[in-house]
Amino acid sequence: MLGLFSSIKSAVPIGKKIGAVKTEGPVALLHYRATTLIFISCCLLVTALEWVGNGANIACAMVGPDFAWVIPKRVINTYCYIQSTFIVPWIGSADGQAHPGVGNGAEVKYKAYYQWVSFLLFLQAALFYLPHLIFKYWEGGKVKNIISGLHNLVLDKDDRHSREKVLAKYLKDSLYTHNTWAVKLFFVRFLYLINVIFNLILLEIFLDWEFSKYGWQVVSLMEDDPVWRQDPMARIFPKVTKCTMQKYGPTGTIQRHDAICILPINIINEKIFVVLYFWLAAIGVITLISVVYNSMVVISPGIRNMMLRSGGAQRSQTLRKLDDISKYLQIGDWFLLYTLSKNLEPVVWSELVSEYHNLLKAGAKAKSGLGSPSSPQSGPDMDEESELGSIISQQHKQRRPSHHSHHSHGSKKTIKTDF
Known part of the structure; x- marks a missing residue:
């Protein structure tokens, strides 16, 4: 288990890099480090089949012992996983239902998204890391290049002063030339908020418009009667489903063969999406506050x-x-x-x-x-x-355009200066 997750550290840096120049704030760290780490961990978790279901992503059962099945066990398991399974809602009281998803209704709901959970989680991990890559590209290593090693401990005073003079001269010579660079970096902070909203919409579509209510329904479930409550986790991520396979019989007619399938991976999926629900909600609020604060910084x-x-x-x-x-x-x-x-x-x-x-x-x-020397403003006081x-x-004042630069009664001239 530890060996599986140890590979994450090389892909997503964990902790503070000693001697590294800090150009991004704590909100950025929540996005491209913490959130990316969570999504990659969840992606690895849903693919670790040896921990859930004894190495099988699906297990289907037909009538009779498995050696007497019309369809071989491996064939029905593979077919039902590839073609997706379905659930039949129960009509009536919940105490007469054998399993959630295996009911007596006429409506059939197919559940195929469990095949794509690992791909979706990996895509979302990449999406949360993308703004960081954009930031690094637009930042261009400017701060690291001009800081001249002053962010590290420089004991020699003369060496430190010489580096400070070089940096101060660059700041003076490049005055008023960093606006486009700064606007791009501020836009990345706004991009973090867009990214959170996009990922919430993506999960909402992926789970058939159930994600926005999923977390609160799970929380409210704790207060309901276990016998009568309708479990949203069992509805969205059913553990027991049905599958129908059609094949030709001896006379050439089509025969239908039903099977009940167990999806052990949904035990992990239902927990993962509860965590993601509250994490994305929290990071969305934090990012929104950060965007409002940075907007005030720009204008104030x-x-x-x-x-x-x-x-x-x-x-x-x-x-x-x-x-x-x-x-x-x-x-x-x-x-x-x-x-x-x-x-x-x-x-x-x-x-x-x-x-x-x-x-x-x-x-x-x-x-x-x-x-x-004749200037009165250069006095010692x-x-x-x-x-x-x-x-x-x-x-x-002298940079402002003036219609009264020359007067008929004086010899004043407008001096244009720029430091």
Whole structure:
């Protein structure tokens, strides 16, 4: 048993990878790790016939001893499994019924989906892993490539500072170029919700529109009288069914041969789909909350600033610099910086913010001319955070198109700057 499930670990990573860069959140882990692991485990479970039914996926019985059957035992078993079996609902009181699914009614309901359960579970495991592959493709390893090993412990201070300068310079030079990249990654988070809804609809169709009520019916079943209750598990996943095989007789006429079949694998199937019902319901609610939260993050700069402040060290100087910078970051720049904050140690994060802040200030002053000695804004009494804020604020005002750039009574000129 342990050998069967040990192969899952190589296919689906379990646990945290040491030294790996974290680019996805806990909701993504619930999808592509936990949910994929559950579906693959269930898929292996329904194919382990040696645990259920003594290695047989179906066992059919006809009238008389098996050596006297008109149709050989292996033939009737194979035929009924391939052609699917059916159930006949019982009409009347439940105490007169021999087995659920073997009744006296005229309506016949064929049950063939048990043949496809393992394929369906494998398909759903792949579907829950697909958004993760899309995320990795669109992310492109950007964070891992630019972080320069700073997410690992770097003891040498000079080496660490040199890497921080390279990373800060990249952040400055690539400002306002990450928006498309970030929008794609935010779309993947919305794709997780679409994937859950699609899988719920897929299960609903697969179980003949019974899945949406299945879990609650099983829960309410516990309070009913065992003698009179109608077991939804026996109705959707019958353990005892009927099968009819037609063959030519000695004179060429068609003869009908009935058999009662036992489907031991449905003992596992009924439990699996109860677990999947509540798991998908829970992960659907969690994903919906995550989508609403991420939508608020996209449209609210205040929330983005709050998240950025919580991502690293709580030094007052670092927080002031973050407040000064984050007001002017676009969504792509913010998302890249926030991802970095989740992967760096507090000390490294504080040093990176300070280096990034200094580069932005120096670049803005050089382009706007505010770094000249005659500039009143470069006096010693103004701290560097307020100075950067005024520089960036002036640049944003100058980027706006104006119909009054030139006045007849003055010699003012609009200076276009960009850091």
